[in-house]
Amino acid sequence: MSRENPILAAAAHSTDAYQQAIAQSSQAVVQWLQQPEMYQGKTVAELRERITLDFNPQGLGNQVAIERAIEYFLKDSLSVHHPQCVAHLHCPSLVVSQAAEVLINATNQSMDSWDQAPSATIIELKLVEWLREQVGYQAGDAGVFTSGGTQSNLMGLMLARDAFFARQGHSIQQHGLTGNLKKIKVLCSENAHFSVQKNMALLGLGYQSVTLVKTDRFARMDMNDLRAKLAQAEANDEQILAIVATAGTTDAGAIDPLREIAALAAERQIWVHVDAAWGGALLLSEKYRDYLDGIELVDSITLDFHKQFFQTISCGAFLLKEARHYELMRYQAAYLNSEFDEAQGVPNLVSKSLQTTRRFDALKLWMGLEALGQKQYAEIIDHGVTLAQQVAQYVAEQPRLELVMEPQLASVLFRYRAPELPEADVALFNQRIGDALLESGRANVGVTEFDGVTCLKMTLLNPTVTLEDIKVLLALVKSTAAGLMSA
Numbered sequence: 001m002s003r004e005n006p007i008l009a010a011a012a013h014s015t016d017a018y019q020q021a022i023a024q025s026s027q028a029v030v031q032w033l034q035q036p037e038m039y040q041g042k043t044v045a046e047l048r049e050r051i052t053l054d055f056n057p058q059g060l061g062n063q064v065a066i067e068r069a070i071e072y073f074l075k076d077s078l079s080v081h082h083p084q085c086v087a088h089l090h091c092p093s094l095v096v097s098q099a100a101e102v103l104i105n106a107t108n109q110s111m112d113s114w115d116q117a118p119s120a121t122i123i124e125l126k127l128v129e130w131l132r133e134q135v136g137y138q139a140g141d142a143g144v145f146t147s148g149g150t151q152s153n154l155m156g157l158m159l160a161r162d163a164f165f166a167r168q169g170h171s172i173q174q175h176g177l178t179g180n181l182k183k184i185k186v187l188c189s190e191n192a193h194f195s196v197q198k199n200m201a202l203l204g205l206g207y208q209s210v211t212l213v214k215t216d217r218f219a220r221m222d223m224n225d226l227r228a229k230l231a232q233a234e235a236n237d238e239q240i241l242a243i244v245a246t247a248g249t250t251d252a253g254a255i256d257p258l259r260e261i262a263a264l265a266a267e268r269q270i271w272v273h274v275d276a277a278w279g280g281a282l283l284l285s286e287k288y289r290d291y292l293d294g295i296e297l298v299d300s301i302t303l304d305f306h307k308q309f310f311q312t313i314s315c316g317a318f319l320l321k322e323a324r325h326y327e328l329m330r331y332q333a334a335y336l337n338s339e340f341d342e343a344q345g346v347p348n349l350v351s352k353s354l355q356t357t358r359r360f361d362a363l364k365l366w367m368g369l370e371a372l373g374q375k376q377y378a379e380i381i382d383h384g385v386t387l388a389q390q391v392a393q394y395v396a397e398q399p400r401l402e403l404v405m406e407p408q409l410a411s412v413l414f415r416y417r418a419p420e421l422p423e424a425d426v427a428l429f430n431q432r433i434g435d436a437l438l439e440s441g442r443a444n445v446g447v448t449e450f451d452g453v454t455c456l457k458m459t460l461l462n463p464t465v466t467l468e469d470i471k472v473l474l475a476l477v478k479s480t481a482a483g484l485m486s487a
Contacts, residue, residue: 006062008106021062022102028070030059031344038082040075041441046077056173083469084443084476086458087434089278093312096371099116100364101312111145111358112350114341117250121347131303132319134283135307136296142256144324144352145316145362149277150195151242152302152318155354156273157199159300159320160242162328164273173328177204186213188244189221189256193275196244218408219254219450221245226264242271246281247292251448251457253388253409254280259294272298277316281308286378288385291408307366308381308410308461313344315361325353380463391470399477404455413448415455416481427454429484434437436480443476 005011008018051072054060060068079085081092109117111124128143128449158240162172170178184205190197190212197207209312211233214225233240243265245256265272274295282288295301298321305315320326325400330351341348350356367378388407395414396403404413415430434447434456446457456477458470471482 007129009216014200016116018060018106021066024066024311025065025070028066028074031376032070032074032077033081035075035079035294037441038079038085038443039438039441042076042437043439050076057163060178060221062386065387078444079463079465083462083465084473085462086460086465086470086473087438087444087446089307089459089461091307091310091461091474092464094310094364094371096367096369097364098313101368104360105221107360107366109360111360112356117360120360120363121349121365123358125347126320127366128317130199131317135249135301135319137319137321142320142321142322142326142352143317144349145358146353147314147320147355148316149193149302150198150304151276151348151354152304152316153193153195153273153275154199154202155227155318156300156302157242157244158203158272158354159325160186160271163201163325164239164241166328167269172462173331181205182208183238184241185209186242186244187213187226187229187236189212189213189215189219189249191215191219191244191249191252191254192244193239193250196395198273202267215254217405218251219252219405220324221261223257223260223264229313230264230268235452240268240270241371242273245272245274246279247274247276247282247295248409250278250412251411251450252277252405253407253411255291255408256293257294259297262294262297262372266297271300271388272301273302274298275302277302277304278307280304281381282385284374284378285382285385286375287382291351304369305361305365308384309365309368309377310380310461311361311368315364318360379405384462385461386459387465387467388412390467391460394467394471397475398478400481401474404450404453410460412458412460413455414458415449415453416477418481418485420485429481430454430456433477433481436484437476440480443473445473445477 005014008014054068056449067301080090090393107118111117111120114121124145125141128141133141165172186196186200186209188210197210199207201207211229213229214222216222230240243261245258245261247255247258262272282292301319301322303317305311308315388410391408391412392403395401395412400417402415402417404415416433418426421429431447431454434445437443437445445458448455448457
């Protein structure tokens, strides 16, 4: 039965309870990290049956509640640090990021006003200034930390929409949407993230507003088709609200030709937003920074740090080239960002964010950069891209494996070749390989489709993984396939 004061405070009994709870939890994590299996292998049905709620009037107490969380959550969690966990853009985290979470959670700062997060506000502002410098933007602090790519993409598209209408003398903020909305379009590649469609629906323009541009053999936006789509829009009396370029597509890791897109858009006064949720990590790269050539020319950028920056979820950022566009979403509330505070130079980040209450996730990136330094950070980012190239070469040499396309970032698309099966059955067979590996708890390999081909995907974000680790994984793929074939 719980009788201790449950609130974290300065009292001795509270700090003692806090230290005990943190120690119990961290010791359990250390034990969990030693589990040899990537996943304990329970099915959806088994988890539904196993997990129960035990709420009662008296409470179980901290120790028992933590024990139950260890048993029913931690032990059955996917080990994202495991060398055979390569299905998604889901990274292992820096140790210092875990330490940052302790500080973030204990202090519980809210980033919606300076008087709720004084030092945190200044740190975030300085980090935004630093990120802008890495991009090549002019000095300034137009940007904000976000929950991740979908929210950052929403901010870019919302400001693009509002700037589009503002150029016509209409305020979306004051008067809402107007005109023939079916004539307003957004262009993105057919490999762009689904959040483009999702966000255009949220913005009141619907899926119909999104025009997909064809891609080339490397999954990048095809410039000839982009020009054709722009010409077709003009012929149809349509207006282009924005072009969304991608720097790191989810499967292929493709980076659209940013400089060419920005130049074409500038001729027509079209907003360009770059979804660099994945590829933005190359801002710190020593080997591959040139892949982002032209990113400094675009109007807004999405960055995620819970991908190849190795931060805990969630941690992202939105960068805006010209601070004046923030006026399009300005709203003042006396209790958060009053005119008096503004006149006194008090920074209030709520004016830059879609969120009100918001975690101080920027601390994780700050501590990561200070702990590792830029050179070591660059090395662990570059490791994944280089490893993908090595893995692709190895896959191409294996008679039972087929490389679907050359890697561009840290992902490898391949499939198991089964010449004894009809071609129509090979897709399902590769799906079954992926499912069997996860069910066994030995590996998590992605299953996706590229250019009409169902294939397996390795996303190599873990900087501790080596080519030898991947050879072990590919041997598992082949042995699993052989087992399925003989079953």
